[in-house]
Amino acid sequence: MDAKRREVLKTGGGVLALAATAGIFKSGEALAQEWNKAAFDTKSVAETLKALGGGASSPSDAVEITAPDIAENGAVVPIAVESKLPKTQVIAILIEKNPTTLSADFDIPAGTDPFISTRVKMAETSNVYALVIADGKYFHAMKEIKVTIGGCGG
Amino acid sequence: MADPMRIRANLTGDKVEVKVLMAHEMETGLRKDAGGNAIPAHFIRNVTVTHGGKTVLSAQWGTSVSRNPFLHFRFKGGRPGEKVTITWMDNKGDKRTDEAVIAGGG
Amino acid sequence: MKPRMILALALSSIWIAGCATRPSDSEAERAVAEMIKVSFRTRGQATIDRLGQDDAQALCSKHAGELPKGVSDGIEKAQQATIRYPNPGKLMGDWRQGERIAQSGVGKQFTDDPARPAGGSCYNCHQLSKNELSFGTIGPSLYQFGRQRGASEAIQKYVYAKIYNPEASVACSNMPRFGHNGVLTEDQITHLVALLLDPDSPVNK
């Protein structure tokens, strides 16, 4: 996601501003190496949502998180997110209790499945959110993942 | 120089299934060494995947993507023999680009 | 380290003596003794003399898997004599501190800070509090331990002794002799006694 679009989303948030993003989105190539520092510095789900330009997000059954209920080790937690929402533009992974909330943020162009599978670090047992922007609206799914203590140390 | 990625791109039905492993520390910046000094953050911030000149996925990552990152996604429109190109760039400006040829069909 | 350290190795063999194609027992024993001398090095607090064995360690190594009754009785008797109890009325400490000690697996490794107290590594092998899902099973579950037994002075003494020197009741137990070997302090053991026996401890909830 390019920073300019986020900026628009942040200042606007309404229908008008969202409509304006559509054009900018397509010209995102040149800005592909932008990195949204403000969003990656956020320390709560609400702050991240705001930094990604959303005012509120609705829970949705059309967003599915595939992850283990219990992770044997927090250093590697496999997480897949699939959105069945039409016009899915963005999939972001948020980990509530990590030192910083936003883990990863994927732009899904048309022609690419609204599906992402990756591996993230979790500092402790936490709710994990999959945030989806589809047709300019914000949706999410949530799942608690328990992180256990491994090995003999600790 | 950063190590090459391991990329698998396979045509399954009408979609290209891409699985990639990247060799990177993904250091959070929150850990300390034995002397109590913070180890500086070092992590991939941007990943871009292109096919035929078109971006098929772009991502921004924070420090909590696991070390030696793994990424799996699917896109439409690729044919066997065509190339998928992946570039990552980290917070120190290091970059790595690798290509894979789309395999198979079936 | 141990008062009666024996450096000579006395290990049993399951091989039939005299089989020409196999090295003899004594040859293997000599090889092991030599290997122990040349294959390890002191690092941090883990000094090379830790490889020396006291009587119990040597006997348990020798009779691994098939401990004769006479030998186990002898070990238990000798180990009983090592137990030092705190003053009466001081056997039960604070279960909260006990829980922290039970959770901690550090101590005595060459990577551990010798100035820091060792943990008890209890959850590595035992189930204790119901809330901790990550527990080992080398030892029996201790969940509800005190609830079933109460916290009489006799039970307190039993638990204290069990942690101080488990080999006093079970020769060649897998559990370290935490008190006898100087891993945990008297205070730390009393906190673990409380973790197991205090009615308010999560172990008994």
Next chain:
Amino acid sequence: MRIDRVLAGVLAVMPPCFALAQQDTQKEIERYRQMLQESNPAELFEARGEELWKTRRGPKNASLERCDLGLGPGVVKGAYVQLPRYFADTERVQDAESRLVTCMVGLQGFTPEEAKRNPFSGTGVPMIASDPFSGVGRRSVMTDLVAWIASQSRGMKIAPPMSHPKERLAYQAGERLFYYRAGPYDFGCVTCHGEEGKRIRLQNLPKMTNAKDAQRAFGTWPGYRVSEGELRSMQWRMWECIRQMRFPELEFTSDASIALITYLAKKAEGGTFDAPAIKR
């Protein structure tokens, strides 16, 4: 090992709902492990190892392509599953790592100290106080090479040779070391690996005298440890167990380490080798 008579009774009175919760935990952990199988970063290490094998290095500016891992100079396919073995040129039983040291010295002209200097990736010295085995990206040539060599035995049967008297002696010594209890915790290998179906925390422990357990254990090292983000070799596995046993440091490629590995390899004989694996 004897069961604690006094405490064993506790197990019988555990409420059934709790037993169920435990099953669920085990099931979910299994699912987690299953999900990790999808992709193994060990590949990254194997790729580096293959490159290093062919790279001219050292004072003699030579590659390792003529290194004899037991099946003749340069033969890598299937070599790992037939190690440790006796080598006439060194008159020693050697595992993969100690043989690589021999080749780095003989072919490439490194000193033995240089060849052994950084045996485990990330961990030449403990770098992270709270996480001593997770270094900050210190590459290990040794680890990379072993990852690749092991990968070239994937799918093959574990078959350590036992025809030379020194191989049998290493096995017997390894067995004795396995039962050797010492140190401030009274530990031996057998403490954790002598009984079936046990765990430390949530980690399942193989009983090394049981063929099935030993095959699974030996057959999955080296492994990529997700908790550390590093590839770990069998030498590291020995070194790390010995550290946790509160023993002094086990020297890399020492005779005791090779004896233990020989013992385990023999116990795992006939099993299918499936490493480098991915582990918690």
